[in-house]
Amino acid sequence: MEQVLSQIPEFLSPANIRFLVQAMGVTIALTFFGCGLGFLLAFFVVFARQTPGHWALPLRAAAILFVETFRRIPFLVTIYLVLFGLAVIVKNASLFAIALIAICIYATAYSADIIRGGFESVPRQQIEAARAMNFGRWRTMIHVIIPQSWPVILPPAMVFMVAFVKDTALVSQLGVFELTFRGKELANQGFSAVLVYSTVALLYFVMSYPLTRFGQWLEKRLATPRSQRPQRKLR
Amino acid sequence: MSYTFQFNIIFAHLPELVHGALLSLLLALAGFWIGAPFALLLAAIRTSGPVWLKRIAGVYVIFVTNTPVLIHIYFLFFGLPELGIRLDKYWTVIAALVMATAAYGCEIMRGGFLSVRRSEMEAAETLGFSRFQTVLYVIVPHIMKTIYPALANYFIVLTLSTSMAMIIGVEELLGTAYNIASDNYRHLEAFIVAAGFYVVITFVASLSLALIGRWAFRVRAKIF
Numbered sequence: 001m002e003q004v005l006s007q008i009p010e011f012l013s014p015a016n017i018r019f020l021v022q023a024m025g026v027t028i029a030l031t032f033f034g035c036g037l038g039f040l041l042a043f044f045v046v047f048a049r050q051t052p053g054h055w056a057l058p059l060r061a062a063a064i065l066f067v068e069t070f071r072r073i074p075f076l077v078t079i080y081l082v083l084f085g086l087a088v089i090v091k092n093a094s095l096f097a098i099a100l101i102a103i104c105i106y107a108t109a110y111s112a113d114i115i116r117g118g119f120e121s122v123p124r125q126q127i128e129a130a131r132a133m134n135f136g137r138w139r140t141m142i143h144v145i146i147p148q149s150w151p152v153i154l155p156p157a158m159v160f161m162v163a164f165v166k167d168t169a170l171v172s173q174l175g176v177f178e179l180t181f182r183g184k185e186l187a188n189q190g191f192s193a194v195l196v197y198s199t200v201a202l203l204y205f206v207m208s209y210p211l212t213r214f215g216q217w218l219e220k221r222l223a224t225p226r227s228q229r230p231q232r233k234l235r
Numbered sequence: 236m237s238y239t240f241q242f243n244i245i246f247a248h249l250p251e252l253v254h255g256a257l258l259s260l261l262l263a264l265a266g267f268w269i270g271a272p273f274a275l276l277l278a279a280i281r282t283s284g285p286v287w288l289k290r291i292a293g294v295y296v297i298f299v300t301n302t303p304v305l306i307h308i309y310f311l312f313f314g315l316p317e318l319g320i321r322l323d324k325y326w327t328v329i330a331a332l333v334m335a336t337a338a339y340g341c342e343i344m345r346g347g348f349l350s351v352r353r354s355e356m357e358a359a360e361t362l363g364f365s366r367f368q369t370v371l372y373v374i375v376p377h378i379m380k381t382i383y384p385a386l387a388n389y390f391i392v393l394t395l396s397t398s399m400a401m402i403i404g405v406e407e408l409l410g411t412a413y414n415i416a417s418d419n420y421r422h423l424e425a426f427i428v429a430a431g432f433y434v435v436i437t438f439v440a441s442l443s444l445a446l447i448g449r450w451a452f453r454v455r456a457k458i459f
Contacts, residue, residue, distance in 0.1 A: 074398035
């Protein structure tokens with residue numbers, strides 16, 4: 001214990017602090033861009049899943065298979081699948097790109113489920129009215145469904161993204177220079193593991209807690225009447 | 236694009252993978268059932284405990300739910316020996332999962348406790364239920380009905396997070412797949428097979444959890 005305490009002044013050198021703050025930036029960038037892109041792509045997945053007609057059966061099946069598969073495998077497995085799967089197609093892809101693609105795939109699958117729940121909360125009559133006015137499916141989605149399901153979609157999507165700040169820690173297995181990886185490096189340099197990992201945990205907390213509070217605030221603000229909430233799905 | 240899939244190399248190791256999958260499930264069950272009493276205790280403290288204890292429980296829950304489980308595992312595995320406590324790799328993983336279950340389970344159960352209405356208890360009293368009967372026939376069925384879907388979901392998430400055990404060298408499903416792949420360089424096939432195993436495990440788990448919920452607690456949740 002005394003050994004741990006005696007390392008603190010050396011550990012908190014300006015170089016180490018800069019090192020860790022940069023790593024926090026990488027973690028935030030991975031979360032923000034990966035989840036943002038995944039959220040946008042999820043709309044297309046839901047759109048594909050809700051395409052009517054016999055000819056679209058393979059499209060629907062593909063969308064369902066994609067969502068159900070990636071929701072049921074651990075994120076770590078997704079990372080490895082992207083790492084080795086991408087190596088077949090592209091040579092020498094950067095590790096950051098691999099991490100971003102893995103996050104994007106994972107976020108797409110989860111957001112697609114959230115978005116579908118939101119879309120299903122829109123009353124049927126609204127969609128029928130849009131059809132009666134000769135709206136196409138895109139126009140119905142953009143002008144009728146999305147504005148009404150927005151308050152239902154946004155809070156859980158925000159909760160997912162906040163939770164994902166923590167899940168990016170797994171990307172350190174690839175060797176992307178984010179917070180957990182930098183922490184491991186510092187521990188390998190000989191700093192006490194107790195010191196390094198509690199600092200890293202504290203830094204994750206600093207990133208995650210304000211976002212959690214923001215998510216709760218958003219949820220309270222956008223609170224929907226009970227009848228509009230989608231039924232909870234048992235996964 | 237000239238990759239030839241050779242799944243038969245991986246299928247030769249099927250018994251080891253099944254063994255790994257069972258270990259994954261065992262870790263998840265251990266984490267869940269050891270963690271559940273702690274979660275119940277924390278939830279009880281957070282709903283009706285003395286203020287100072289409430290605050291400590293709150294800080295614990297908020298801190299654990301806002302930091303990655305991987306960091307907890309690293310701390311327990313590499314940090315604790317410096318303080319003179321040694322856990323082997325299996326107990327490290329179980330301890331990390333128990334910590335997480337206590338925190339997340341507490342939040343779920345607290346939601347259940349808050350959903351019990353005073354009028355229900357008064358109605359039970361009017362019907363001449365004893366205190367024990369009220370708890371057994373009114374409060375527990377009500378609470379279980381509200382928290383069961385969330386707990387079932389959490390169990391699935393916990394099963395998926397046991398894959399992190401591979402990072403410190405536990406030979407559970409993902410660890411086994413990784414070791415097989417390191418022997419014969421068939422990484423992609425090994426991870427596809429592991430992914431298939433995870434899909435099957437979680438699918439069976441959610442199906443049986445949904446059926447148990449329907450039978451025991453009359454939870455009417457959509458399975459798909």
